[in-house]
Amino acid sequence: MNIMPATFRKLSHLTVELANPQRSDRFVRELRLAVRDGVFRAIFLKEYFVLPKEFRSGKKQRRTRDMLIECSDEFETWLAEINRELARPVRGAPVPVTERTVTTGAVNFDALAEATSELLERQRQSGQRLGQQHGRFVNKKS
Template sequence: MAYRKLSEQVQELSNPQRSDAFVKQFREAVREGRFDATFLTERFTMPKTFSRRGAEGSYQRDTRDMLFDVTPEFEAWFADTNEALASTRRSGNVKPTAENISAGLVDFKALAEETRRKMQASYEKGQALGKSRSRTSAGGGTTTRSRSKN
């Protein structure tokens, strides 16, 4: 039986910035019984670097190391998981900057159509607001009450 440490396996990831996701999936697979592993007393530093919002610099996280049995089932699982993590992760909304539009990350035609719809909706809202104001002031006007002097 060949045993390997989780810290050694993390070094074989093709995208080390996804090491936190790999460790999470690894532990989930152990919990589900896909392969056997045990916690070790030592810890290791994951290769992923994190950055704090609104602060300078970056940091890395430590996690408990595990020892697991390298089986053909594990090798197949690792190949699939590594391939999935190597590809770009779910992307959030890409900001419509000039660089992103030029690079083709954002569809210019779709953005132009969305802008056109927003401008038209804004224009129609303004027109409706103007019409509603002209209707209320045309009929009513201001009235003055006369006071009787006794």
């Protein structure tokens, strides 16, 4: 009987590797539900870690208990599916435009650059119109 040793992964490492680390709290919740339902096996560790999620206040951090997950075919399938699901932006919640979201491809840089160019052109035209109107009012007073 030749039993191969099982490979394990820590939850703290998995949350950093997510396609969208902002959804790490949801990932932890779904992982715990999957373990509870027997989709794959995992154990709690004594260590805690800070989720990679960034809050608007910048001061808040969420700590959670680390887990050791047994890597099986079921786990790998579940991980790929949940990662794909969490990578999609939440409907109704805009993805903030930051350097990180641009470099990861979460937002379309080309579309944003085009929108910025159009905005600057509209502002220039508005300023031109206001300047022309101001010139008419100044000339009438003289």
